[in-house]
Amino acid sequence: METSKPHVGLLPLPGMGHLIPYLGLGKLFATHHNFKITIFLVSIDHSSQTESKTIISEMSNELCNIVQLPPVDITSLVDPNATIGVRLPVTMREIVPAFRSSIATIMPCPTVLITDIFGTDAFSVADEFDMLKYVFVSLHAWFLALTIYTPILDKEVKGEYVHQKEPLKIPGCASVRVEDLFDPLLDWTNQQYDEYMRAGIRLRMSDGVLVNSWEELQPKTFAALRDDKLLGCVLKSPVYPVGPVVTQSDDSSKSGLLFDWLNKQPNDSVVYVSFGSGATLSHEQMTELAFGLELSKQRFVWVVRAPTEKSGDKAYLKGRSGDENHDQFGYLPKGFMSRIQNVGFVISDWVSQVDILSHPSIGAFISHCGWNSTLESILNGVPIIAFPLFAEQKMNATMLTEEFGMAVRLEVLPSNKVVGREEIQNKVRKIMVDKEGHGIRDRVNELKYSAEKALCKGGSSYRALSELAKSFEARMQLQNE
Template sequence: MNPETIVMYPAPGIGHMISMVELGKLILRHHSTDLSVTILLTAGCMDSPSVDSYIASISRSHPAISFVRFPALAEDPEMVRRHSRPAVVFDFINRNAPNFRRSLLEIAAGGGRVRAAVIDMFCGSALPVARELGVPVYYFYTSGASDLAAFLFFPTILEKLDKSLKDQQGVLLNLPGGLPPLKATEMPEPTLDKDDPAFSNMHEFCFFLAKSDGILVNTFEELEPTGLRALTSGVCVPGGPTPPIFCIGPLVSGPESWATHSIGVQDDLAWLDRQPSNRVLFLCFGSRGTFTAAQVKEIAIGLEQSGQLFFWVLKRPASNEISKQVHTNLFEFNLESVLPDGFLERTRDRGRVVKSWAPQVEVLTKESVGGFMTHCGWNSVLEAVVAGVPMIAWPLYAEQHLNRNILVENMRMAIAVEEGGDGIVGWKGVERAVTELMAGEGGKELREKSLRMKEKAKEALQEGGSSLNNLAKLVDIWKAS
């Protein structure tokens, strides 16, 4: 290991780890003679059986990336019993601060020098620890510049509200710098309830963001000019400086994150290869996004009525409309039982329904795929941008509603679906969006815009491109620290 190292500290969950690894790979691809990368991993919360095989694969292909696993730490059962899932995760991260400190000290004791600590946006408790040890601290913001602008502005929003956002039905939050307004109730879950410990954690996170030495953002300048202008103009942090912003994306997951799991869907992928160019709609809602059984049936009817080709990744339905995520037993359900009677037989010549998982990056790069119905998670958005595939935006949780607004109103790269008063998107709404994207003039314009942005994404990470230039500036700062 190069004694000059960058320590990276992702939040729990393999998705956060993969994002950090992709950042590490980018740094080493262009600056391996100057730096190595050490990734610190928690254990005991949101662990995945696939973590070990993923780490082994990365260690073989990128030996300059080393992994340090903290001692296992159980989730606090009292927190689990009394509070929200985000509160439990924040508590777990906060209790790992001594492990983070110990790891930095051990690296130094072993002769290494930590040039900087790059921490996940949820790992704010590590910032004062690193500062105490004299280590510069940078955030890696894995969502977009527009989301970052909103979160930096969040403390200012709170000053004007006298009750929880969840109780602000019909209230629009005006965001800075030309960003579209957002319904108060569509802010990420940890910001909604002042009585949940996750709320104070989010407030602290937003406060610490503004106190860091800099923020790395997984985007590129050409994709989000509005969000970037909001950040650099200073309007997001009234009365104080905004940390330097480094757009270093788009970073999307490499083949190590999905290749070993593709075996079970090879027949379905082969079906995609046989379809006409740009004719298949890909429906996938992230690693956790799901719907009620009633909503699943509306989607199925809308797909059938549209007459379009489709490739649908369907997860076990949620038990109620409030929960739009599934965490366990993803494969333990029967496809036929949640779809309309005879749907699979009637659509077998023009569609595939895959249970729970498919290699999203691989699917999006298939020539036959011409549209993507997505939950608007930022990783999924970037994967679609890199593949040049236009989107139907259907947000479910986290920052996805804001991403939807940005995609539709600022970037003009997606069509939105609209829920009815019962929280359901009816089959006619599904059919309308699918038909417009795959066969309408609006879809044609979106496809042309997406292909242009695909080229700009590629250019950003080429020599002389905006993201590589930003990375070079950042590494120069680290080397001089």
């Protein structure tokens, strides 16, 4: 008689950027270990629900059971202008009753619950149904280190972080410069600071932490997270580097006008420009970017979204592609579209980013440095021009340039100031034309090889996932005895 396999329940945050790595993780457990996978979808608004359905329809979900949890109304709990740093954790707390009701109807019940740092309130449901409790940090080890150490910094650092003259020190890890801190840490009086602090404390209640990175990429940070004399005494739970977990390219989807155009371009000759599924630029910044691309005299593909007056976390999920007006490019400089018709391709519809990055014509990526985009860039050997906008992206940009050596960074932070056309022109040419760009391209190809090796059978991430799988199977065996 064949032994039954563990059932893993995944509870990601709302939004495409959070859902993609969870789908990838579920597929790894399903294909490598034949586990049953259920993904519980949470919506923060109608658009995020539509977005989730879009990405699921684009990706084969035959290996995963998808459960859409009923939406929750948080309007009475948060300010109408609350940032995503408040809306997400409040939504995840309020979804717990619906999650419990859903779990109660599933037979057999999941053996394991894996959720995000803001989803740990669902641990109460896991305890009730005798499930293992894990957190999947879909970002990197440095972010995890800062998250678990923030409650200690809160006690040690006198005064607001933004007023500190020295970087914030994390035992055994790179320090975090004040200018690289993300919004939840910038104002102690804001609710999102309390939410982030709470996440750092509750994360320690898990049976283990999965990280969307790999051992060889961040060896010093992973060592600190395991060392009882450093961060290990804070976290206490085992850490599993299982990345890079990303969407795989589907060659069958590489059709249409965009890919017809890309197919005609020389290898490594096109700059891809995109700022993720939720970010937007101001009208002034969009104008400078357009002129900067034009002045660089390099081929480019630009995924544009309607501009917004807000910036940073306040703009997240506020502007999207597929705007109601059909004059999608009316906000670009006058005459821009006609002037660049032979060298540029501008689109506003949703497009598979990994399919673009995997195309041989792509030679650089102007990116907001979201972690999904960064991993996709590494796996396709594409260097980055760092354009961080919100969340942990400033930390990411610093790490990509100073530690990994796979990116160039702008002289000013786009989240603080408009980046001028001359600087955009210079940075594009630095990667695409100047000699320095060759060294950066070599470095990202080294990281690509390292990532591929980690995922292969016998590699560090493959072994970490196998170790996890054995612990899940051991729990199920105990339950069946």
